[in-house]
Amino acid sequence: MKIWFNGGLCEESQARVSVIDHGFLYGDGVYETLRVHRGRPLFLREHLARLRSSCRLIRLPLPWPGSLLARRARKTLLANRLEEAVLRMNVSRGPGPVGFDTRDCKTPTLVMMERPLPDYPPALFKQGVTAAVVKTRRNHPLCLPPEAKSTNCLNGILAKQEAVRLGAFEGILLNLSGFVAEGTVSNVFAVRAGRLLTPHRSCGLLAGVTRNVIIRLARKEGIVVREVEMTLSEFARSSEVFLTNSLFGVMPVTKFAVIVSGAKQSRRVGDGKVGPVAKLLAERYRRAIGVFF
Amino acid sequence: MKIWFNGGLCEESQARVSVIDHGFLYGDGVYETLRVHRGRPLFLREHLARLRSSCRLIRLPLPWPGSLLARRARKTLLANRLEEAVLRMNVSRGPGPVGFDTRDCKTPTLVMMERPLPDYPPALFKQGVTAAVVKTRRNHPLCLPPEAKSTNCLNGILAKQEAVRLGAFEGILLNLSGFVAEGTVSNVFAVRAGRLLTPHRSCGLLAGVTRNVIIRLARKEGIVVREVEMTLSEFARSSEVFLTNSLFGVMPVTKFAVIVSGAKQSRRVGDGKVGPVAKLLAERYRRAIGVFF
Numbered sequence: 001m002k003i004w005f006n007g008g009l010c011e012e013s014q015a016r017v018s019v020i021d022h023g024f025l026y027g028d029g030v031y032e033t034l035r036v037h038r039g040r041p042l043f044l045r046e047h048l049a050r051l052r053s054s055c056r057l058i059r060l061p062l063p064w065p066g067s068l069l070a071r072r073a074r075k076t077l078l079a080n081r082l083e084e085a086v087l088r089m090n091v092s093r094g095p096g097p098v099g100f101d102t103r104d105c106k107t108p109t110l111v112m113m114e115r116p117l118p119d120y121p122p123a124l125f126k127q128g129v130t131a132a133v134v135k136t137r138r139n140h141p142l143c144l145p146p147e148a149k150s151t152n153c154l155n156g157i158l159a160k161q162e163a164v165r166l167g168a169f170e171g172i173l174l175n176l177s178g179f180v181a182e183g184t185v186s187n188v189f190a191v192r193a194g195r196l197l198t199p200h201r202s203c204g205l206l207a208g209v210t211r212n213v214i215i216r217l218a219r220k221e222g223i224v225v226r227e228v229e230m231t232l233s234e235f236a237r238s239s240e241v242f243l244t245n246s247l248f249g250v251m252p253v254t255k256f257a258v259i260v261s262g263a264k265q266s267r268r269v270g271d272g273k274v275g276p277v278a279k280l281l282a283e284r285y286r287r288a289i290g291v292f293f
Numbered sequence: 294m295k296i297w298f299n300g301g302l303c304e305e306s307q308a309r310v311s312v313i314d315h316g317f318l319y320g321d322g323v324y325e326t327l328r329v330h331r332g333r334p335l336f337l338r339e340h341l342a343r344l345r346s347s348c349r350l351i352r353l354p355l356p357w358p359g360s361l362l363a364r365r366a367r368k369t370l371l372a373n374r375l376e377e378a379v380l381r382m383n384v385s386r387g388p389g390p391v392g393f394d395t396r397d398c399k400t401p402t403l404v405m406m407e408r409p410l411p412d413y414p415p416a417l418f419k420q421g422v423t424a425a426v427v428k429t430r431r432n433h434p435l436c437l438p439p440e441a442k443s444t445n446c447l448n449g450i451l452a453k454q455e456a457v458r459l460g461a462f463e464g465i466l467l468n469l470s471g472f473v474a475e476g477t478v479s480n481v482f483a484v485r486a487g488r489l490l491t492p493h494r495s496c497g498l499l500a501g502v503t504r505n506v507i508i509r510l511a512r513k514e515g516i517v518v519r520e521v522e523m524t525l526s527e528f529a530r531s532s533e534v535f536l537t538n539s540l541f542g543v544m545p546v547t548k549f550a551v552i553v554s555g556a557k558q559s560r561r562v563g564d565g566k567v568g569p570v571a572k573l574l575a576e577r578y579r580r581a582i583g584v585f586f
């Protein structure tokens with residue numbers, strides 16, 4: 001794969017950052033993950049806007065206009081010629097003296113890399129996946145704003161490790177108040193009494209590009225959508241649950257993996273089958289982006 | 294400077310990590326900062342023990358025994374021949390596929406780098422420094438254990454940015470319950486009614502190697518030491534405050550920088566002079582490690 005590295009394209013083996021890059025020393029950076037469909041990046045404008053907003057939240061001055069980043073993204077895609085893929089844009093604080101003083105880092109490091117789209121077997125969408133509500137809680141906005149998509153990902157990584165141990169496709173994190181926040185790499189939706197519920201931004205989450213699209217699509221279908229504070233027991237009583245992110249779009253959750261008295265148990269979501277709201281919105285989303293899985 | 298990079302020493306310009314190293318992608322790694330005095334690392338055993346404990350907390354299998362890491366540290370120091378310096382040991386999750394699944398990363402990346410000791414002018418120790426209590430709160434143990442010295446440092450970096458804006462030497466973070474936790478790169482001590490107080494580990498902090506030494510030294514001097522929950526107003530009424538870390542040892546705080554109604558103000562700690570407990574322990578610490586600044 002060719003990688004955009006600072007000023008130009010290079011081979012992956014050449015794309016190496018200095019050990020004093022604050023991205024490596026401190027995870028001091030931001031990123032975006034874009035779905036590439038038929039060789040084109042989806043929702044590029046929205047992702048570039050969020051990249052800028054993430055930078056603002058950690059006070060990382062982004063020296064490139066969006067138009068330049070878009071051109072570089074397109075050059076990266078053209079060089080790799082993948083049809084269905086993932087594009088990761090990464091901006092780190094760049095090299096600088098060891099220490100937390102960000103004024104010492106003069107030049108951010110820009111990396112754009114592409115990967116083939118992960119394999120999501122059709123059975124996942126048809127039968128739904130298992131999600132685990134993990135013990136790790138989502139970062140508190142006063143500690144590290146979850147709205148900044150930063151490369152400080154250990155919170156999500158610890159949650160993912162729990163999910164893996166439970167054999168789950170995704171880990172869902174509560175916030176410190178006990179309300180559902182989001183998945184490690186996805187947003188969460190639930191259906192109760194015919195309404196589509198999703199955690200409010202005030203719960204501390206990254207409001208994904210796909211989350212926003214799904215809310216719009218649902219309202220267009222006449223579905224009542226509410227951003228709410230949802231306790232775990234309310235969440236567990238949902239008739240449907242699904243996850244959204246840029247890569248898989250809408251992923252139905254039909255089972256919860258839980259630990260009861262130290263033992264792993266599996267519980268059905270609703271009747272254990274993919275529900276009508278998830279089905280409808282998955283189809284509408286695919287149509288909206290022109291992707292048919 | 295020569296750098297230990299995975300299996301051997303190299304020039305700094307050669308010490309470059311892959312852009313798919315999870316240390317760079319996600320800040321997924323741990324580190325230690327050691328004081329080097331007369332060419333030798335201080336408290337090497339304690340730092341190696343904490344490196345291992347940090348690894349355990351983020352479930353990063355450390356493939357090297359302490360004795361091997363110690364040998365490599367000594368080789369790095371020998372190659373650079375600095376007398377008074379800082380040694381940073383860094384272990385990242387290593388290269389792997391993009392994504393939070395840590396099982397995919399097979400080989401951690403090891404970096405040991407040395408830097409000359411930062412310049413701490415004697416006036417800082419004589420007159421004391423300014424500390425700012427910042428708005429950013431310390432990471433909650435349920436989100437990211439502060440006892441893991443991980444390379445997810447944005448929480449401290451955001452706090453440091455606030456301290457810099459306030460012209461302070463260090464930023465002090467409260468935890469989410471409002472109790473004093475620690476500085477961005479230091480532990481905090483206060484003196485009240487002749488007792489030496491420091492935030493309890495349960496407040497969510499990294500119990501520094503120097504913190505532990507200072508507690509031992511103070512008790513040896515007959516000083517009552519208590520690990521406590523300390524509110525900001527209790528903290529502000531201390532007769533003395535000082536910071537500890539491996540690099541500067543004991544640093545007296547004689548002023549607080551605070552924001553009152555949007556304006557920066559400066560407030561004295563106690564009588565605004567370096568107090569007797571800080572002086573005594575700074576001297577004892579220097580004697581213990583054989584360093585005379």
